[in-house]
Amino acid sequence: MRTEKILVVLGGTSTEREVSLRSGAAVAEALQKAGFQVETLDLQPDNLHKIAEIRPDLVFLALHGKGGEDGSVQGVLEWMQIPYTGSGILASAVCIHKILTKKLLRDSGIPTPRFLEIGKEAKADPQKAAEKAIEALGLPLVLKACCQGSSIGTVIVRKKEDAGSALSSLFGYGDAILAEEFLSGKELTVPVLGNDVLETLPVIEITAENEFYDYDSKYTPGKSRHIIPARISQSVRKEAERLAKEAYRACGCRGFARVDIMLDAAEKPFVIEINTIPGMTAQSLFPDAARACGIPFPELVAKIVNFALEK
Ligand SMILES: Nc1ncnc2c1ncn2[C@@H]1O[C@H](COP(=O)(O)OP(=O)(O)O)[C@@H](O)[C@H]1O
Ligand SMILES: [Mg+2]
Incomplete structure (x- = not known):
């Protein structure tokens, strides 16, 4: 007790x-x-x-x-x-902001997909702004409201003519939009635990029935799968784990966080975002990875509490 x-x-x-x-x-x-x-x-x-x-x-x-x-x-x-x-004020504020996070990752030499920032000036002619992003980053193009989660405000644009309306719809979430290069490889996520000494839990591969890991596939049972361990080579796994820890450190995270990674067509890992308070239902990714390596949920939350009391 x-x-x-x-x-x-x-x-x-x-x-x-x-x-x-x-x-x-x-x-x-x-x-x-x-x-x-x-x-x-x-x-x-x-x-x-x-x-x-x-x-x-x-x-x-x-x-x-x-x-x-x-x-x-x-x-x-x-x-x-x-x-x-979990993380303190600064790391939490940085990681909620996908554009700031990517700038910090880029400055730290951590691979993240190429991107552009689209601001409120694009509201005047969203189609033109979106076409400029397509010229720079290609199609498909990923558009994300900068500060949302659970895939709310994430759109994958496949046709040039849809780009303007997709961009307009995201301004409903705020004035900062991230346009990001689409990566066609596997989707991975890496749970990280610790303050100064870091450990990773097993790398998870995510597959979704929908066109990407959207809100519906995240929360409708059966519409996505967590594959543990991920079906990747030992070298990709090592690299994903290394990048996850580096990204966690670069952003100043504490306690626990989950680092989302996409592979490109050549299986090279890129960090897309850091979740400083990842989903923690019994079916969520973080607890699932813990269970897969023999850490039951009560033990996981106790570890997170201990890290918080240590700082
Ligand atoms: N660059 C990308 N290329 C391909 N798919 C992506 C890319 N970025 C995000 N996605 C898809 O969109 C989902 C949500 O993006 P993410 O940046 O993780 O935001 P969220 O905070 O909503 O989880 C990812 O889980 C992935 O399926
Ligand atoms: Mg994510």
């Missing part, structure tokens, strides 16, 4: 609220099984005071997306001097 009182913060107000409710419920159950005293809080703008009332020894953040995975709640908890799981 552990004596720490842990508050699992879940829900919130982002587009990934539903996923977060499920992650948080699964984490709370696993923490209880690991022997902690556990409470949960669906964080809303009007109930922040509850955290002060509950006075937990540690907050386990199970929020995804804006207002939770982006450094904002981390800032509140720092200010309240309450320890919390």
Whole structure:
């Protein structure tokens, strides 16, 4: 039996609220099984005071997306001097922003697909801006709203004539759009754990029934598969693990994070993004990789708690 009182913060107000409710419920159950005293809080703008009332020894953040995975709640908890799981303010803020992350990766010499930044000036003539991106990066072209997750706001454009309307639709999520070169190889994801000394869990290969790993294939049972271990050569695996740790370090991540990687046609790995609060339902990628190497869910959450108490 552990004596720490842990508050699992879940829900919130982002587009990934539903996923977060499920992650948080699964984490709370696993923490209880690991022997902690556990409470949960669906964080809303009007109930922040509850955290002060509950006075937990540690907050386990199970929020995804804006207002939770982006450094904002981390800032509140720092200010309240309450320890919390995962990355701090800066790494969280960088990693929620796919363009900033890619700039940091590029500067650190970590391969990431070629990209362009499209700003709000493109709203005047989205078709023209999209065609410029196609000229530079080719077709298919990947367009992503810079600060969303769960594939919300990610579009793969296959025909030039569809590009303008696809780009316009993404401005609904904000003014920064990432245009990225499409990579046709396997999709991998690498769970990383640790503060100063890092370990990776087994590399996962993801296959989806839809045209890519979109929201529907992520959350509809049977529409995607996690293949553990990934069907890749030993050298690609080693390289993916090395890049995942380097990307984690370059962005200043702590505790745990999941690094998404795409292979190109020649099987060379490229980092596409870092998830500082990855999905944590029992069926999610991170817990799945842990299970595959003999770490049950309660042991995984206890490890994450220990990393948080160590910093
Ligand atoms: N450069 C790319 N080439 C091919 N497919 C991509 C590329 N970038 C993203 N995807 C597809 O889009 C999905 C979502 O992109 P990602 O950058 O991981 O954002 P999210 O935060 O929504 O998970 C990926 O899981 C992958 O299936
Ligand atoms: Mg992703």
